[in-house]
Amino acid sequence: MASSRMSGSSLILLEHVRSHSESEFCFVVDSHFVQQPQHRVRVIDPGDDGAVSTTTFRAVPSALQLIEDSLSIANMDFDELRRR
Numbered sequence: 001m002a003s004s005r006m007s008g009s010s011l012i013l014l015e016h017v018r019s020h021s022e023s024e025f026c027f028v029v030d031s032h033f034v035q036q037p038q039h040r041v042r043v044i045d046p047g048d049d050g051a052v053s054t055t056t057f058r059a060v061p062s063a064l065q066l067i068e069d070s071l072s073i074a075n076m077d078f079d080e081l082r083r084r
Contacts, residue, residue, distance in 0.1 A: 017046045025071050025078065027064060043067060045078040057082040 017026050028042040040058035055078055059067060070076040 017044070025067075032058070043081075055079065055082060 017023055023046060026044050026046060028044060030042060033039050033041055038060055040060055041064060043057055043059055043064075045055040067081055070081060071078065
């Protein structure tokens, strides 16, 4: 898993998720996903503080189920997963 900065379109999506959902996280398939050989998906913690900056990292598709399961049952928090 790797850290990455958010693009303008990801920030727009983040604002949409924050205002229309109570999701604890979301997965984003963007141009980086399509262009890179490992096809890393952006994982975003939308937070609830309204800040523009947020926690994000990229993960290979095979890790997405583990990430979803860990966050859903609070086995690991977002920062722990980001550091892996």
